[in-house]
Amino acid sequence: MPHRSSPDSESIVKLFSALSLTAASVFALGAAHAADTHIPDAAVRAAEQLRDRAMNDDTAYRFVEGLTTEVGPRLAAGDNDAKARAWVIAKFKALGFDKVYEEPVSYPKWVRRHEAGAIVAPFAQNLVLAALGHSFPTPAGGLTAEVVRFENLDALKAADPAKVKGKIVYIGFKMQPHKDGHDYGTGSSIRVGGPPLAASKGASGFLLRSAGTDAKDRMAHTGVTGFADAKANGIPAAALSNPDADQLERVLAYAKPVTLKLDLDVGFDGDYTGANVIGEVTGKKHPDQIIDIGGHLDSWDPGTGAIDDAAGVAIAAAAAHLVKQMPQRPDRTIRVIAFANEEAGLYGGKAYADKHAAEIGKHVLGTESDFGAGPIWRMSASVKPEARAAIAQIAAVLKPIGVDYDDKKPGGGGSDLSQMHAKGMAALTLLQDGTHYFDIHHTANDTLDKIDPKELAQNVAVYAAWTYLAAQAEGDFGSAPAAFAKDKDEE
Template sequence: MPRIALFALVLLLVQPSAQAENTTAATSIPQAAIAVANGLRERALKDEVAYDLVEGLTTEIGPRLAGGENDQKARDWMVAKFKALGFDKVWTEPVSYPKWVRRSETAAITEPYAQPLVVTALGYSAGTPAGGLEAEVIAFDSLQALKDAADYLVKGKIVYVGIPRMHALVDGRDYGTGSAVRVLGPELAAAKGAAAFLLRSVGSDNNRLAHTGMTRFSDPAKAIPAAALSNPDADLLDAVLKRGKPVKLHLALDCGLDGTYTGANVIAEITGSERPNEYFLTGGHLDSWDLGTGALDDAAGIGITTAAAHLIGQLPNRPARSIRVVAFANEESGLYGGRAYAAQHHLQIGKAILGAESDAGADRIVKVTATVKPEARAAIGQIAAALAPLGIEYDAEAPGSGGSDLSAVHAVGMAGLSLRQDTTRYFDWHHTANDTLDKIDLEQLRQNVAAYAVAMYLAAEAKGNFGSAAGAFAEQKDEH
């Protein structure tokens, strides 16, 4: 899932620490390593491990709502798979977070024209009173319009923000605008006295399926019911509102917070041959939303990165540094796994030489970007050259945090590599009941595995480092 605002607290805790080597020295990759990486790339294009992992996780476990009934099952499954694939070390690190539960959700227009609506509650939404609530709808076309509205106009009403429908784009750039409304809108509406909040789903599809996702309330005691309408139902509500008559809507959400839950990041490592305490950091998030089976978001990321590391582990000779794969806990509701990892490992952040997480589905990687020290830019160019046969372009000017969970680790000083996927199809199914195994394209999945295997191996074999150090990239602007 794409990056949200990072936490400043961990960054403030960062203290200078001894790094593995001089961060201002030039970095390069030996030609012998490039030859090995070329072979890895070709083997990955025929590999079945990633698909088997995605198929197994979605079939044997299914939806993996953080703190839900499948949370522990998924972690146990992941530990077993890492061990079966021959990783040298497998362990877990605890991650605690608020537990949110969803039980049921319904909505309907009651006046002036009775119409059922397809909705889904947003993560951290409050529930409605038993039996639901009914109120007049007040509509806005943007978050700014809601901000500008007088409180008395909003009080007691259901706020509806009819954001423009997302476009299906390779880089998915529309998602940032829509997700900001989803994350920030409900709390803003609550502060103005709204009874509930609705928005058009943040998705590029025409399916009558709503897209869930998290929202945020600084004070959970002040949370209000918040939900997303499917795109066709948002169109329907827009059409009714255009008639100019008062519109009333009935909303019933049975959901809400249920204490605190302690899960875990599941971590596995292929041990390096010369500098085993330094590592390339990779992975995906193990949790998913509960509507589908989480195949694209993010069983695919788990499968891609685990399979790539497994291929490296099968080589006759291990790379100089280790490869560390993390199945992160609860990314969906606030990067909890990534933040916990950053908090636990920030004093040794220089050991994480470079990081790249997979969390944008399973379609082809089309671009690579990076944030590294200037002296490592040539080495990134070497990695990019090895990725070029896979159809991956290199943008040397754009930053790279490493991915959603790794954005938290990058914030405390890890150098980041972003392997950017084609998201043209992704936001049709993202956070919906349609996030299922049939959306996985095997050939595109294999291309991802090949890209990660090449990048991991070459970084692990690099002579010199990529600039990871406490606070190294604190001045970087958010890549989103």
């Protein structure tokens, strides 16, 4: 038998070093795995039962029905603003929330009194339009001026001010319906950015084709402009219904000078202090850790604000109510926020984020519902890498009711809670089917009959399930100051 030499001391040292490194690696891997956020199996099973129960619950529909019937339109700082807040406070208490309170929000008051428009020449006829939020008024007796048309904002930016001065600028972008509503990004940028840009070039007024997808309905879609307050260099601004925009464009096609008259009795009227209305289900284990959900309480004034956004407040309130009814309290606190004045500039969301910025790490996960009441079909998330497995657990619970998880897209938190996300709160985006949302968005047609109770219940089921799962998660989702600063804007 051949002789085998004994290992020398140096080889033994190397062997033990390698074994030590392997053990350390295994320990580190186990520690890292232990640090991953995880949702216990018992919580998953409870969430599945909660989801199924919510699919047949009518709490949210009754909420929207009551708010839109007993209060109606809720223009920020308008006659129904305080009435709406009082109604929601009473409703939150009736739903059994442990704490119900307000946090003040101040902003400029804007009023709408009268609006009218007409083609004066070459073919006289009235137009259906709506003054835009934060529009400035026309002079007494109205404004009559020639129209100049631009294809888009870039064309207006490039225009010689001499071509614009004293004229009414018109931009006619036609939105198309999409499930994710992505054309609204262009439509709303024209509505918000167009009037200040036109004013800076000396225009006397501004018109756009409504930022909406209802091609045949003769209803104008209102919405805010980029004028922040009464000190702005403002001009009268309005949106034409889609059929009236078609008519104006046909008249412009004759290549003759087209003169319009606008008569807008609107404008700023000092400052106003409203409030975010908040209801809480207090957590039993971590009462100082918050799951944020909500919608915005204000609406534009032509309709009753059913889909925008009584539905959002109702979805969040019903979800928290159903969690409250479970045999045991959630581990973390669930906070429902009915935000003030989202429509005119996210005032409620900004005030909430400013007030709670110092405690951003305690706001574990959040999102707002503000895209109508169609069924939720996609979830995305902005969380730390170690929480992705927990998000996948949430996704698995939501999958049977039609929600797909896109792990490549960020979650922005929705409109108002985007402000908390910008400060570092981990966030979801739960996207409803918006194919027909912009048919009635910001119009007189935003009324209760547009809401399907079963589709609304699906929204509640999604919110109840994810909210409960996040409240029961062992570990966090990564909320910390500026934690998601690299996130891209939501769609």
